[in-house]
Amino acid sequence: MPQEHRLGTYLRDRRERVDPAALGLGGTRRRTPGLRREEVAQRAHISTTWYTWLEQGRGGAPSGDVLERIAHALMLTDAEREHLFLLGLGRPPEARYREPAGITPRLQRVLDALEPCPAIMRTAIWDVVAWNRAATVMLIDYGSLPPERRNILRYLFLDARARDVQYDWLSVARYVVGAFRLDAARAGAGKAVEALVDELCRASPEFNTLWHEHDVGSHGEGIKHIRHPELGPLSFEYSAFAVDGRPDLSLVLYNPVDPADVERIAARLRKGR
Incomplete structure (x- = not known):
């Protein structure tokens, strides 16, 4: 499978796993699980057309900023975010420091x-x-x-x-x-x-x-x-x-x-x- 199709498959899978109710979007009838493409695009501040192309494997290489916004829109974990960058850009995301929360x-x-x-x-x-x-x-x-x-x-x-x-x-x-x-x-x-x-x-x-x-x-x-x-x-x-x-x-x-x-x-x- 070409790299762009692996990215699209992963995006679609993550999108379908998001609970719309967790984002206050559960009030309307839905024929498919998860978020709609336009909802992800709106949360990521990109066009629905381009996001659709990314899922279809024809959107071209996204920038790191766009992937960061999509990761936030899909509420990805750190591991999922890293995988998204590896699929989209062939590298991990830029480091982002967070204050430690202690240890288990x-x-x-x-x-x-x-x-x-x-x-x-x-x-x-x-x-x-x-x-x-x-x-x-x-x-x-x-x-x-x-x-x-x-x-x-x-x-x-x-x-x-x-x-x-x-x-x-x-x-x-x-x-x-x-x-x-x-x-x-x-x-x-x-x-x-x-x-x-x-x-x-x-x-x-x-x-x-x-x-x-x-x-x-x-x-x-x-x-x-x-x-x-x-x-x-x-x-x-x-x-x-x-x-x-x-x-x-x-x-x-x-x-x-x-x-x-x-x-x-x-x-x-x-x-x-």
Whole structure:
């Protein structure tokens, strides 16, 4: 089946699955399920003729803006919207950042099951929204911080404790700023980034300098060295994972490099119970 016909078939299928009553359109007799083509076109602010052509596979390549409006008109989920763009343009839609709504109990149980390895959930602008006990003991007690301070960049640049535990704070800071810049851009988090960057540029000359160097990098994996106040030098291999169905979140896992440190950390966690 040609690509344009796959797009048309998908549009027609999604249109027929929409409940008109959910949109206040259930008052008239309908011979077919779902919305009428003219109703989708009206909601998407495009002509009925062109929308009909799209369903018939002869409307030409739609723009990203048109697909965005059609996705809204059909009330598509994030996964359905992505599929629509892949069919229509051969690429996923532009990222759109949304404020995180927290995590589910299931995701928290995943974090807890990873102990004794520290693990956190962070957003695209590096707000930490969940963590396990190992992260509290080995990294920082995020629960002791007010929600607006649970941000990795705020901690790194504005909290003296971050400098105490790093062996080469400046190198770590430069790396974090570059990785943060890339993550935030991927997520389309422009407005949220502006507010955070403005705050940090005013409060930290070091951040201001590093931000205006415009370096970028990836935080997918690497080695983290810290000086723990009780256990001394520790090294962790860290890996960042996307959370399926939650494009606003990443899971970051810190796995001790030395197997002996696993038991040392586990013993420290048992001590804190």
